[in-house]
Amino acid sequence: MAIVYQDGIAGKVCANPECGWKPLTEFHPKRLLGIPVGDGYKSRCKECANAQSRAEYAAKIEKYRETQRKYVEANKEHYRKLKRDHQKAHPERYAEIDRRWKEEHREEINLKAKERRQKDLDHYREIGRNSYERHAEERRKYALEYYKRFPEKSVAASNRRRALKYASKITHTEAEWQNLKTFYNFKCLCCGKQEPEIKLTRDHVLPLTQGGSDSIDNVQPLCARCNSKKNNKHIDYR
Numbered sequence: 001m002a003i004v005y006q007d008g009i010a011g012k013v014c015a016n017p018e019c020g021w022k023p024l025t026e027f028h029p030k031r032l033l034g035i036p037v038g039d040g041y042k043s044r045c046k047e048c049a050n051a052q053s054r055a056e057y058a059a060k061i062e063k064y065r066e067t068q069r070k071y072v073e074a075n076k077e078h079y080r081k082l083k084r085d086h087q088k089a090h091p092e093r094y095a096e097i098d099r100r101w102k103e104e105h106r107e108e109i110n111l112k113a114k115e116r117r118q119k120d121l122d123h124y125r126e127i128g129r130n131s132y133e134r135h136a137e138e139r140r141k142y143a144l145e146y147y148k149r150f151p152e153k154s155v156a157a158s159n160r161r162r163a164l165k166y167a168s169k170i171t172h173t174e175a176e177w178q179n180l181k182t183f184y185n186f187k188c189l190c191c192g193k194q195e196p197e198i199k200l201t202r203d204h205v206l207p208l209t210q211g212g213s214d215s216i217d218n219v220q221p222l223c224a225r226c227n228s229k230k231n232n233k234h235i236d237y238r
């Protein structure tokens with residue numbers, strides 16, 4: 001296409017029929033070994049040229065993936081065996097993937113389990129009773145392992161249980177606790193030390209044992225040391 005002037009400005013009509021005239025600044029130059037080819041500019045404007053290469057790239061990737069899919073499909077047995085061998089060689093890695101998947105889909109999994117249970121309640125109650133008695137030892141071990149792996153969560157759960165026990169039914173959420181820590185810049189309100197130098201714990205301003213609630217407005221972040229020093233006293237560091 002030739003250079004077309006509009007109001008004294010040099011431009012071109014973009015080769016994309018849905019586009020139109022644009023000034024030359026909107027066209028990438030076209031050169032071969034540094035020498036301009038044709039009118040010296042690409043036939044499509046920058047916008048259209050970029051869109052075209054994006055589309056071409058996407059099509060190429062799609063085609064590449066499709067080829068790969070077909071190849072894997074045609075060699076299914078081979079790839080299955082490779083995967084099995086790989087799993088055998090790296091059991092801990094796959095256990096980790098499995099664990100993460102379960103964690104991410106926990107709600108889904110729980111919901112499905114609940115549905116199954118609802119369908120056959122008596123059966124599951126019977127199983128539950130039996131297994132509860134049979135697995136007391138394992139359960140204790142598991143609880144201990146869980147505590148070691150997720151001390152934060154375990155503490156939160158035991159705080160909730162404790163709060164419920166002491167008649168308060170209000171409990172704060174994990175998000176509220178995170179917000180509170182952020183608000184105080186991750187510092188212990190007693191000694192002023194900051195995470196990660198110390199680990200902040202939830203201190204109940206009015207202790208649960210004295211009727212304090214577990215709601216966020218009765219919680220202050222203290223490091224473990226200050227928390228245990230405060231013990232069962234009612235001190236508001238806020």
Ligand SMILES: [Zn+2]
Pocket residue numbers: 014015016019020044045046047048049
């Ligand atoms: Zn265009």
Ligand SMILES: [Zn+2]
Pocket residue numbers: 188189190191192193222223224225226227
């Ligand atoms: Zn402290």
